Amino acid sequence: MDEPLSPSPPGLAEIIGRARGREPIRVAVVHPCDELSLRAALDARQAGLIDPILVAPRARLEQAARELGGSLEGVQTLDAPHSHAAAEQAVALVRAGGAEALMKGSLHTDELMGAVVAREGLRTSRRVSHCYLLQTPHYPRPFIVTDAAINIAPDLEQKADIIRNAIDLAHAIGVAEPRVAILAAVETVNAAMPATLDAAALCKMADRGQISGALLDGPLAFDNAISIAAARAKGIRSEVAGRADILVVPDLESGNMLAKQLMFLGEAASAGIVLGARVPIILTSRADAYETRMASCALALLLAHHYRSSPP
Numbered sequence: 001m002d003e004p005l006s007p008s009p010p011g012l013a014e015i016i017g018r019a020r021g022r023e024p025i026r027v028a029v030v031h032p033c034d035e036l037s038l039r040a041a042l043d044a045r046q047a048g049l050i051d052p053i054l055v056a057p058r059a060r061l062e063q064a065a066r067e068l069g070g071s072l073e074g075v076q077t078l079d080a081p082h083s084h085a086a087a088e089q090a091v092a093l094v095r096a097g098g099a100e101a102l103m104k105g106s107l108h109t110d111e112l113m114g115a116v117v118a119r120e121g122l123r124t125s126r127r128v129s130h131c132y133l134l135q136t137p138h139y140p141r142p143f144i145v146t147d148a149a150i151n152i153a154p155d156l157e158q159k160a161d162i163i164r165n166a167i168d169l170a171h172a173i174g175v176a177e178p179r180v181a182i183l184a185a186v187e188t189v190n191a192a193m194p195a196t197l198d199a200a201a202l203c204k205m206a207d208r209g210q211i212s213g214a215l216l217d218g219p220l221a222f223d224n225a226i227s228i229a230a231a232r233a234k235g236i237r238s239e240v241a242g243r244a245d246i247l248v249v250p251d252l253e254s255g256n257m258l259a260k261q262l263m264f265l266g267e268a269a270s271a272g273i274v275l276g277a278r279v280p281i282i283l284t285s286r287a288d289a290y291e292t293r294m295a296s297c298a299l300a301l302l303l304a305h306h307y308r309s310s311p312p
Helices: 012-020 035-046 058-068 083-095 109-117 156-172 194-207 222-226 228-233 252-264 290-309
Strands: 025-030 050-056 076-079 101-104 129-135 143-146 179-183 215-220 246-248 269-275
Touching: 012 129, 012 269, 012 290, 025 035, 025 083, 025 290, 035 050, 035 058, 035 101, 035 290, 050 058, 050 083, 050 101, 050 290, 058 076, 076 083, 083 101, 083 109, 101 109, 101 290, 129 156, 129 252, 143 156, 143 252, 156 179, 156 194, 156 246, 156 269, 156 290, 179 194, 179 222, 194 215, 215 222, 222 228, 222 246, 252 269, 269 290
Parallel strands: 025 050, 025 101, 050 076, 143 246, 179 215, 179 246
Antiparallel strands: 129 143, 129 269
8 A cells, every 4th residue: 555656647738738739630520510519620620639520500600700700711521411410421431531530519428329329420448438537736646537428328338339448548647557446335245236336346357357457446435445545444455546546427417427526516627538439529518618628639639649659
């Protein structure tokens, strides 16, 4: 418990800076037909993170640009009759090699993800999942919370893929061997609490090489996962407890509440990305700050470059 910590992973500002030092990626932006989503795409282009391809009804794009006071000059657009068609066209563009990432505009998440996971979509052998990368002044390094946006009540196999996706993200941002804490309400295995059984099984899967590239431990309660003092008080001896890089939640509801509490009460800066498809998917919310949108685009850029040598 007292050995020195491994080097801290880069913070969100450093991640954005690192991404700006690389070649921008072509991103199919799906239906950016309001001021917020169009601004995000154009700002990320101005920041040198993405080369956007706006897939949407041309008339609505032009109206959004007028409301924004911006210009579409020099930006590639693909006309689509409506949001559903825009999602399908964007996915087809990625399949044809015309883009290395997707970005959600002003359409519902289910509509975009429906096109992604369709038979002719962008599925891989992995389960698709969402990762929040968070950085709060109350914890010494950035960390990932997953899955808080896609999988409602994942089973054991789905949790294994959720972990594999998060490990890929950690590797892409420079964490060579991330520490993965599998969360539950307690740190002991309890037959009456399925989350603890899943945690134990996932750790054994890691022991057998079914999940690789990280150190896993669980079940761990949240305090034991992020506080060395709390882990020590419980007598937990672990290379993960107290210094987790990845927090794996039992279900979407607990994960969403944890992430939002950290953002709105814990002063956490955030970025979000969907993994497990053939390309990263930038999944932003209307409530996201400018910094969140830029950091999410930076994650997509780093992942896309990572995928060139290590496809998902």
